[in-house]
Amino acid sequence: MQTPQSPDMRRSQAIEDYCKAIFTLQSRGDGAVSTNALAERLSITPGSVSAMLRKLAELGLTEHVPYRGVTLTEQGRAVALEVIRHHRLIELFLAETLEMPWDQVHQEAEVLEHVISEDLERLIAAKLGDPRIDPHGDPIPSAELEFSEVSTQSLDSLEAGQGGVFVRVSDSDPEMLRYLSARGIAPGDRLQVLERQPFEGPLLVSFEGTDQTIGGQLARAMRVELTGETRLTDETRLTGEVRRA
């Protein structure tokens, strides 16, 4: 009576998740994505990934050189961008229209992104005024899947003296979101690293108005768009003296 599972089986949820994960990993470390990295990201075993990569390649979504890693084709990139667009539109929609707490929208979007129709996507985008940025500060691909990639780096990678705009935090950790929110930190805030403690210690960071000590996973998850300016003198850097914006 009707085709079994999905009408278009080139697009299961698992496949979309793989494309998304490859895309994200690809834009961090450049070049091909390793099987292991992918496995870790998706919380499955490398063996499973390996099998799936064969399928993705057959479908024309990726190019996979054995033992060398995988990259997305144009087609695969389109799949990834569409899912990411869905994800971020949904996050914003849930937060704005339904007032869902900021730290909860990701989890919900993770499922919904695979399930909404193109029509619903359009309606949501229209309702929100075709936004380009989601509540975590991530850019939202346009309907035509254009994507303005802003090159960011983790807060943890900054040197003392470097500053920029805190654009987003990995959206997958509600704990972090809650924590940052409670500390009054939000995407869009300008920041500057005042001091780095040695031995992988925390950073002293000046946000608009307040100074905060941030380290560990948090510093690694927070993404910063560099502005390049150095505003600290050698002296202040050495003493750790604080400079207000």
Next chain:
Amino acid sequence: MQTPQSPDMRRSQAIEDYCKAIFTLQSRGDGAVSTNALAERLSITPGSVSAMLRKLAELGLTEHVPYRGVTLTEQGRAVALEVIRHHRLIELFLAETLEMPWDQVHQEAEVLEHVISEDLERLIAAKLGDPRIDPHGDPIPSAELEFSEVSTQSLDSLEAGQGGVFVRVSDSDPEMLRYLSARGIAPGDRLQVLERQPFEGPLLVSFEGTDQTIGGQLARAMRVELTGETRLTDETRLTGEVRRA
């Protein structure tokens, strides 16, 4: 690392669909639901249904007497009602908040009903003001899964002279919804059957203000809550003369 498919496998989409279908069929024809009826409803083969019913029984969602049909347990009924609540809340939400066309919401809800969280359900319900009726005129189970079943019958089953309120139409057929909508007919309208043509012919039905000729599948899909009043005289019934409300 993690349980394979669904975190709570007592609740896959397929399982929810079975419960919903059994519930619906059970409230139409009373008593147990036959394997075949279920198979037809779900557009799968009886063989597949048979296998699945064993699993449902193991999970405590149904009681299945071989060759005698299946009924829902309390637990199964709860699953069905929850999914139905999701479905109808989503339909209403899409129609009201996102202005999705009336004839499209069902299809979208059919998928979303299985994936929204309890939290999202609450937010949607709150946004809509905890409604009790969905856009098709179907009642929405409460958060506590109380369900006010209104006994309805198909328009086709009415005799000339009988009247009532058109409460809903099977929501699964967008064509019908479009058609009715174009004809200016909507759930909530009062109606009265003026005349039945013999040989399974169409009915002449008076809606608020206008008279319509309705037959075939349409008359069978439209559900009416009887009011019991007979407003036509013998004479008008015979002549088919129209009486306005």
Next chain:
DNA sequence: AAAAGTTTTTTGGCATGCCATAAGATATTT
């Protein structure tokens, strides 16, 4: 009521999607 036919249900074999484990293959580092 027994026999025969029809319908409904179950059984058994098979396919697909996706993941796991274990063992072997290849790269990289030392």
Next chain:
DNA sequence: AAATATCTTATGGCATGCCAAAAAACTTTT
């Protein structure tokens, strides 16, 4: 080249569906 890290290749399992054939139950005929 040996050790280590990384990747692939079986192989197996689970969920869900299909089809075809066997079995059970109802119906009709005799």
